[in-house]
Amino acid sequence: MWMHTSCSLDFQIPVATPFLFMLRPRSGWQQWVGREQYVLSPSVSAVEFTDPFGNLCQRLVAPAGRFSVHTSVDVESAEASDTAPGAPFVEVQHLPDETIPFLLPSRFCESDRFTEMASSIGSGWAPGYDQCAAIVDYIRRTKRYTPGSGQQIISAGEVNEQTHAVCRDMAHLGIACCRALSIPARMVVGYLENLEPMDLHAWFEAYLGGRWFTFDPTQSDLQGGRVAIAYGRDAADVAIYTQFGAPVELLRMEVTVERRPAPRF
Incomplete structure (x- = not known):
């Protein structure tokens, strides 16, 4: 099945602040990313790297004032996670x-x-x-x-x-x-x-x-x-965001998850 997920974060930033975000799912044998959107407002330069666990991480410096991050993704995933009673211990x-x-x-x-x-x-x-x-x-x-x-x-x-x-x-x-x-x-x-x-x-x-x-x-x-x-x-x-320096205020966080028809590309 296909799922549409989104996460929106709104911050109030007192001074320019370095952030590390972890908001991009990656394709693997249990899920396939078909489409995604990642919007920073106001737009700032960001650099992405992969951490030792394979996670996609984004580095940026958020400017003072109101700063927002919005991500959305269409992912093909199973309707339920696999179970395997009796699956053996691996030495x-x-x-x-x-x-x-x-x-x-x-x-x-x-x-x-x-x-x-x-x-x-x-x-x-x-x-x-x-x-x-x-x-x-x-x-x-x-x-x-x-x-x-x-x-x-x-x-x-x-x-x-x-x-x-x-x-x-x-x-x-x-x-x-x-x-x-x-x-x-x-x-x-x-x-x-x-x-x-x-x-x-x-x-x-x-x-x-x-x-x-x-x-x-x-x-x-x-x-x-x-x-x-x-x-x-x-x-x-696995923190979805980490900020460094003076504390910042998270004004809003909104998450949505819903099934969608298979996208037509």
Whole structure:
């Protein structure tokens, strides 16, 4: 199916401010970008580069005053994410090199502190996909999904002490537990069809049986189209914008996701 997504950001900038944006999805085997638009107002010079995780990043200096960013994209994506109960655990010595960073503890996913807990959750389940599914079930049972409640980024250890969490927090906990079982896991930020309330969304992927699979503790199933924008070890790697210097005010952020007929080019 085809999806149309957009993200609009309006800022009030006190002085000329350097920004790093991460707002362009890239084509891959799970999604194909057919058309996109990226508008800066006022127009300024921007430079794009690819970070170590393959994300498309844009550098610019926003002028003082009102500054807006609008992106939209038409993407071909599946109507639901793949599931694969029984997909096997891949022994560390057989993992592709590019998955190794997603095995290690990171700033917000201190997996070295979750060995005992993850082993307990995964006990009795076949190593691999079924253990990841058990971790997701644990998070759903113990954390209430409360969109918009977490402005401050917190670590998996802090999330585990709370009874409620936002999508980013729940992904951190899932990632930490998977890595504690030597399963590569990475954070994904992007769009999810029919998300309520509509916003950018975070979930995680685990490497099993030779490929990445989607896991989302905030949803009861994996129905609905997804568009991935950025991948990383945790939230520190996938911020949709980072500004440097004096604080700026985000006046408005608006996200839309809808199905569209296949575009005619």
